[in-house]
Amino acid sequence: MGIPSVTIRAWETRYGVIKPARTESGHRLYSEQDIEDILWLKDQTEDKGMSISQAAKLLIHRKERRDNIQFGVVVHQQTYDEISDRLYDALCNFQSEQANKVLDFGLSMFQHEELFTNVLTLVMQRVGEEWKMGKRTIAQEHFVTQFVMQRLSQFFRIFPIDPSLPKAISMCPSGEYQQVGLMLFSLFLRKKGLEVFYLGVDMPIDQVEEMISSHKVRLICISSNSPQSANQVFNSVRDLHQRIPKLKFVLIGNGFSECPADLECWKISEVLDDWRIWYRREVHV
Numbered sequence: 001m002g003i004p005s006v007t008i009r010a011w012e013t014r015y016g017v018i019k020p021a022r023t024e025s026g027h028r029l030y031s032e033q034d035i036e037d038i039l040w041l042k043d044q045t046e047d048k049g050m051s052i053s054q055a056a057k058l059l060i061h062r063k064e065r066r067d068n069i070q071f072g073v074v075v076h077q078q079t080y081d082e083i084s085d086r087l088y089d090a091l092c093n094f095q096s097e098q099a100n101k102v103l104d105f106g107l108s109m110f111q112h113e114e115l116f117t118n119v120l121t122l123v124m125q126r127v128g129e130e131w132k133m134g135k136r137t138i139a140q141e142h143f144v145t146q147f148v149m150q151r152l153s154q155f156f157r158i159f160p161i162d163p164s165l166p167k168a169i170s171m172c173p174s175g176e177y178q179q180v181g182l183m184l185f186s187l188f189l190r191k192k193g194l195e196v197f198y199l200g201v202d203m204p205i206d207q208v209e210e211m212i213s214s215h216k217v218r219l220i221c222i223s224s225n226s227p228q229s230a231n232q233v234f235n236s237v238r239d240l241h242q243r244i245p246k247l248k249f250v251l252i253g254n255g256f257s258e259c260p261a262d263l264e265c266w267k268i269s270e271v272l273d274d275w276r277i278w279y280r281r282e283v284h285v
Contacts, residue, residue, distance in 0.1 A: 001035070001038060011041060011052065015053070017037065018034055018037055020034055036191075037059060039159065039160075041056070042158075043158055048104070058108040080122075083102060083119050087102045087123055088126060088127070090102055091127075091140075091143060091144045092127070096147060099147060103151060106119060112155065112187075113188065116152070117272055123144060124145065127145070128141065148180060149179070149183065152180070152184070152187060155187050155190070156186075156187070156190055159190045159193070161193060162192075165194045166194065166248075167194065167196075167197070167217045167219070168189055168196045168219035168221055169196075169208055169217050169220050170182055170183075170186040170189075171205070171208070171222060171223075172200065172202065172203060172224065172229075173202075173203065173205055173224055173229050173230070173232055173236075174204050175226075175228065175232075176223070178225045178253075179201050179223065181225070181253055181270055182221065182223035182252070182253075186198055186221065188272075192279060194283070196221075205236040205237070209240065212247065213244075218246060218248060219250065219283075220237075220240070221250040222237075222249065223252050223253045224254075224255030226254075226255050229255060230251075230253075230256050234259075234260055237249055237263060238262075248266075251263065251266045251267045251268065252267075
């Protein structure tokens with residue numbers, strides 16, 4: 001994680017924010033949640049200039065929230081809606097500093113996956129719909145999109161890579177330019193420890209075969225929200241899988257709603273719980 005062990009122990013003993021289990025011989029055992037908390041502290045102190053004492057207080061608040069959710073205390077949708085509305089208003093008024101503050105506040109309360117799904121995705125959908133209706137300018141739509149993508153991409157460098165896990169390519173096919181869903185799924189994989197080569201939008205599938213071979217890629221994630229761009233994917237997926245039988249695919253997005261029967265096994269919804277089920281079945285075996 002790029003953090004000296006003495007620092008991690010100091011965070012444990014001085015602030016009590018991390019409480020690893022112990023072996024019989026006294027060695028610390030860190031859970032996946034411990035690692036996420038440590039990386040979150042690192043991000044707050046190194047990249048956002050927060051003191052460790054301030055970051056520790058915020059982390060304790062996050063952990064309390066987590067415990068409440070775990071023991072059945074429901075987080076009202078109103079909380080997500082309030083954060084979403086505040087973030088949306090700030091972005092539509094080109095107030096990036098205020099938008100960052102609102103998003104940082106949300107990240108101090110909820111796990112990033114929850115916030116991305118319940119806030120950022122809705123913000124993107126809302127600005128797209130209001131732009132089509134003529135309620136928002138193209139400048140506002142672009143500003144919101146770039147802000148969201150920039151914040152999401154920052155998380156790629158936070159999560160450590162597990163070299164024992166398969167490598168993945170994430171991409172949108174030719175003619176597809178909506179990539180927020182792809183970014184969210186790619187972040188889900190990165191958090192699990194997979195190395196993800198994020199190729200972004202408008203990427204011809206037939207151009208990645210050399211990369212698959214040279215980097216030993218075993219998973220191709222393709223996102224599409226339009227049937228037109230999705231239709232070109234099907235034959236390419238069949239061809240790639242025929243030449244590289246070990247290759248697995250993920251087809252995500254509304255564009256794949258009419259997926260052919262022989263490719264139905266690769267389709268996945270945009271629901272976080274379904275991603276976890278898929279991961280346990282296809283990767284963590």
